Amino acid sequence: MGSLALPESQSSNLGLSHPTADECVTIWNNSSASWKDSLTVPLYLEESLFLTTVPLAKDGGMTTWVLVDKNPPLTNERFSAHRSFTSTSNGKVSDAIVHGIASVFCPAELRALGYPPRMMRELAKILHGWQSEHAKCVGSILYSDIGKTYYSKLGWQPNLTNFHVVFQPSRKPDQPLVIAHAIEAGSLAELCIRHEAMIRRAMAAPAEAINMRMTIVPDLDHMLWHIRKEEFACDLLFGKVPHAVGAIAGPPGSQVWVLWTHRCYEHPDADSTDNTLYILRLVIESHVERKLSSDANTKHDEQVGYLKAVLQAAQTEAAEWRLDQVKLWDPIPVVQELIVQSGIDHLVVEREDSIASGLWYDENGEASVAPLWMNNEHFAWC
Structure with a gap:
């Protein structure tokens, strides 16, 4: 100046x-x-x-x-x-x-x-x-x-x-009991609309001990902002863009899905440990529809299997794109329990940024x- x-x-x-x-x-x-x-x-x-x-x-x-x-x-x-x-x-x-x-x-x-x-x-x-x-x-x-x-x-x-769960990339995870299917961009809008309706119903359930609740709506625009950002960087770094925007497992009504984004803080050839596959949103359909309560989970073992399948899909995606880790932000307590029961190695980290x-x-x-x-x-x- x-x-x-x-x-x-x-x-x-x-x-x-x-x-x-x-x-x-x-x-x-x-x-x-x-x-x-x-x-x-x-x-x-x-x-x-x-x-x-x-x-x-x-x-x-x-x-x-x-x-x-x-x-x-x-x-x-x-x-x-x-x-x-x-x-x-x-x-x-x-x-x-x-x-x-x-x-x-x-x-x-x-x-x-x-x-x-x-x-x-x-x-x-x-x-x-x-x-x-x-x-x-x-x-x-x-x-x-x-x-x-x-x-x-x-x-x-x-x-x-303010914490997150860290999973390591893996090209050959344990064989899951169920198969997770890739979520492609073309099906993203329908999933977001469906999920928004679930959240609105869940928020309409009384919660006497809580005066006010707030949730940011995980709509299509939010997902596309992250996806367009990752596509710009991936095209430059790899000469291609990701095929899948997430993974889904289970039948409708009991489905579990994750949406993700690839973030390269450094070039993949650099000596970095920070490049990350961020899980943008994890949805366990039965828990959203049942007021996010573990008491109503009638097919517990199936839910553990579906969750394991989509998390392993995220680990595989991270490995294929030469990312150093997978991060899931602030899962609710019932999801933390399911992660433990899935047997997937993970680390819980209190965020400092x-x-x-x-x-x-x-x-x-x-x-x-x-x-x-x-x-x-x-x-x-x-």
Whole structure:
């Protein structure tokens, strides 16, 4: 910034604005070292522009903000609007919006001057009414890579749970009792619609001990955002894109399925242990339909077999794409039990990055008590 006089972080001249196309390129250049993964900087710029055109982001789904004075942007972030359901203790379900905040970034030379906290506080004031013509905004979420303290001081409190289960890739897993079938992109829409109906019914079940529940809807747009991102990178790295977007086992009514995405933080030839097959969403149909309760599982052994089959399919997929691990975020207790009973080797890890955190609003836009966040899985990360 040279000798340019910078405003104080509390200056009344600071405010939020939307960057121009050229400013977006500057922002992407600045943030490339942090988020380009295995791509070169030019390809990261190409990917960043491409991701503004895909589901969840296009047509106003994603908004980019910058904190500005009369000078160039001081810090920036973007967010997208997640469709969500809320449910009261008596099972009254409402459609709502939860904004997802991502890519909060400040150039190195402007850090420690108070600009990012100022921007987050300004954003917190705006989000309750942003795009509220579509539905009521009940909160915003972000995934912190800098621990739990920084954002909690600004109002975004860590979720009650932030862990994941890690499975190792395997080209020759134990022979399962049942076979998992690949989920192709063409059948994804039907599965998402079916799953959304299940979730709405589950949220309508009374839960007297819980005042408010919230779930991000794992709809087609969320899945396609991840899939388009992985296709862009895989085509460059491997010269091909994944054939399967997940795996499914069992008959309708008792099916188990996973949807996944491939993430290469480094080139597969590099000395890396972080390239990951993320399970975007795990669905155990009988548990969703029976209020997520293990008490109603009448075909327990079958469910263990179906779960084992889809997890082994994920392990095989990771091995074929030279990924280092498979990760499943925050499975509910009954699913954790089924994983143990499946006999698949796994490791439970408390996350120190991508910490799901939320700021929640009451009817008047004031800070509210956090709801119980249902289905806190990787599909909502962006």
